[in-house]
Amino acid sequence: MTPRCKYLATDIIGHLAFGHALATQTDEALRLIPRAFAGLNPVVYLSRYSAVYARLANEIRTTFSSGSDIRQGPLLASCKYLRAVIDETLRICPPTPRVMWREKDPLSPEPLVVDGDIIPPGTLAGVGTYSLMHNPEYFPEPFSFRAQRWLDEAVEEEDPKAKEARAIMRRAFIPFSLGDRGCAGKALAYSEMSPTVTKTLCFMADHNGPNLVFRAREDYWEDLVKTS
Numbered sequence: 001m002t003p004r005c006k007y008l009a010t011d012i013i014g015h016l017a018f019g020h021a022l023a024t025q026t027d028e029a030l031r032l033i034p035r036a037f038a039g040l041n042p043v044v045y046l047s048r049y050s051a052v053y054a055r056l057a058n059e060i061r062t063t064f065s066s067g068s069d070i071r072q073g074p075l076l077a078s079c080k081y082l083r084a085v086i087d088e089t090l091r092i093c094p095p096t097p098r099v100m101w102r103e104k105d106p107l108s109p110e111p112l113v114v115d116g117d118i119i120p121p122g123t124l125a126g127v128g129t130y131s132l133m134h135n136p137e138y139f140p141e142p143f144s145f146r147a148q149r150w151l152d153e154a155v156e157e158e159d160p161k162a163k164e165a166r167a168i169m170r171r172a173f174i175p176f177s178l179g180d181r182g183c184a185g186k187a188l189a190y191s192e193m194s195p196t197v198t199k200t201l202c203f204m205a206d207h208n209g210p211n212l213v214f215r216a217r218e219d220y221w222e223d224l225v226k227t228s
């Protein structure tokens, strides 16, 4: 993708999510915005799902009485709905939506077996991240943003079938890939995304119709100055 296309796409996303362009085509200083998108992707979905926004804002605003408390630790980890929103975002809009190709290790004497089939040496095999995470067999209503799907543990404990479906769903959740070549920065990615979303909803943002409006929330912005 050329830079010009990237800026155009960013400005269109701005229109869809916030109701106005992010002006990255014309304002060089605003071109930092696409880099912040991995952390802010959940915010785009929050603009479209007002009930999700309301529940998450409530969780964050009742957990943290001051913006300066927002940091890695037990309090942030206790925000279960936050984690569900982040995971649902990574599922519905994976930052790596492609096939991650693999081939047999030429030094290994063991054959590479996938689903009972031997993959001949030199042949590339892979799974499409996007298609796997939109397979309705694993993720019912895959095109709906349903953060709740990650939180139904209590109900499923009593229902062995639902418990098994949930275990399969978890195995099919691969935004960071798996195994030896899985993402080395997974923990870091969560530790960046969680406070980014939390601070955004603590310091500003209100749901106003189909859009999120970023205006300072009471005097919480003073913490933003202190903690930035």
Ligand code: HEM
Pocket: 038, 094, 095, 096, 100, 101, 175, 176, 177, 180, 181, 182, 183, 184, 185, 186, 188, 189
């Ligand atoms: C939401 C954020 C992120 C996502 C969804 C993500 C996803 C992925 C995926 C799918 C792979 C495997 C690629 C492949 O096999 O072709 C990967 C690899 C990798 N990621 Fe990430 N990543 C994220 C953030 C980060 C961060 C913050 C870092 C480090 C600062 C990082 C470091 C790496 C490294 C070093 C690898 C290569 C691992 C290897 O090949 O051994 N990632 N990532």
